Amino acid sequence: MPSITSSMSEQIQAARGRIAGIVKPTPLIRSETLDRILNAHVLLKPENLQKTGSFKIRGAYNRLMTLTAEQKLRGVVAASAGNHGQALAYAATRAGVTATIVMPTTAAIAKIDATRSYGQSVVLEGVDYQEARAAAVTMCAERSASFIDAYDDPEVIAGQGTVGMEIADEVTPDVVIVPVGGGGLIAGIAAALAIRAPGAEVIGVEAAGSPQLSASLAADAAASIGRPVDTIADGLATGRIGAIPFELMRGRVKRAVTVDDFEIGEAVLLMLERLKLLAEGAGAAALAGALKLKDELKGKTVVLVVSGGNIDINLLDRIIGHGLVKVGRLFRVAVDLRDRPGELGKLVSAIAATGANVRAIDHDRTRRDVAIGGARVMLELETREPAHIEAIREQLKRHGYVFVVPALG
DSSP: HHHHHHHHHOOOOOHHHHHHHHOOOOOEEEEEHHHHHHHHEEEEEEEEGGGGGHHHHHHHHHHTSSSSSHHHHEEEEEEOOSHHHHHHHHHHHHOOOOEEEETTTSSSSSHHHHHHHTTTTTEEEEHHHHHHHHHHHHHHHHHHHHOOSSSSHHHHHHHHHHHHHHHHHHOOEEEEEESSSSSSSHHHHHHHHHHHOOTOOEEEEEETTTTHHHHHHHHHHHOOOSOOOOOGGGGGTTSSOOOOHHHHHHEEEEEEEEHHHHHHHHHHHHHHHSSSSOOOOHHHHHHHHHHHTHHHHHTTTEEEEEEEEOOOOOHHHHOOOOHHHHHHHHEEEEEEEEESSTTHHHHHHHHHTTTTTEEEEEEEEEOTOOOOEEEEEEEEEESSSHHHHHHHHHHHHTTTTTEEOOOOO
C-alpha cells in the first residue's frame, strides 16, 4: 500500500489528462442561503450536474483508459447500485468496450433503466451491492473479463481525485465534507488535497444505515458493518470500506459524521427548494453532515461535495411529503363520520373555512376499526404553517369531530 499512497498524486494528475474532454469540470457554486444557515462561507461542488449525473464517470473512464488493448477486447464487468454502473456503461460505449453491469434486484428502476440506456448490458443479481459484487466477480472469471471496482481500485480512485484537484484550483478550503460509501471519492479527494491544500480538514459523512466509515476508523482498518444496509442513500450503502481507499484515508480523514434518513431527506428538500439543485440521498449527505456540524463550521470556508443527482422519483415524492409535514405545509388527518348523505360535504366545508386546500381524500366505510354505520375519512391538506394546522385542529374540535393524526412514517 505505501507505493499506492505515495504515487497517488501523480496518478490523479495523469487521470486529469485522460478524462479531459470527456468529463466536464464542475465549478464551485456559492450559496448565500447556506452561508446564512451555517454562518460560514459555503461552496458546493455540484457533481450532480456531471455527465451521467454523478462523479463516478471520472473514475470509470480513467480506469478504462488504463486497460490494455487485449483487456478492452475481452470486455469489462462491474457491480453497482446505480451511479458506477451508469458511468461505466457510458464510458465503455464512448471507448468502444463491451460492458456488463451487475446490479442488485433492489436497485432503483430509474437507475436500472438509465444504465441500460447507455448501450450496455445490465444483469440483476442479489439483494444488495455486496451480493451483486460477488456475482460480478464470478462472471469476470467465467468470461476472462476485467472487473472494474466501484471504489477499491487505484485508477478509479485517481479519477475521483480529480474532484479534489478542481476544488483546489478555485479555493483553499478550511473544511471539505464528502459523502462516503466505499471510500473511493473521499480517498481521492484527500490524496489530492494533501498536496494542493494540506491544511484542509476532510470530513466523511456516512449513512446511519451503512456506517462503514466509523467502523473502519474505530478498527483502524477497512471494515464491514456486519449487518444488512438500510438507507435511502443507495450510493452510500456499500456496507464496507475498500482496503485501498482506507489506506489512502489513513491520517488524512480522521472523523466520520453519521446522518439518518430523515436528516438526509431534509437536506435533499433544502437543496431542491432553496438552492434549486436536485441531489440524490448520497449527494445531499454532505449538506446533512454540515448541518450537524454547524457550530464547528462558523466562519470557515467549507466545500460540500454534492456527489450525485440520480434520485428515484418515487423516493423524491416521499421525501418531499415528509419534509412538507415537518414544516407544517402538509397535514394528514383521519376523521370518523356517520355514514349519511351530506356528512362528507359538511366536513370538507368546515375545513375549507380555515383556508386549507384538500390535496387528497379517502373515504372508507369497511374498516374493521370503524363502527357499522360509520366511515373513516383520511384527508391530506395543503397548509401554510404549524399555526394553520392548529387552527384546523380547533375547527374540527368545535364541530365535534373525532380525529386522529397518523404518525409520520
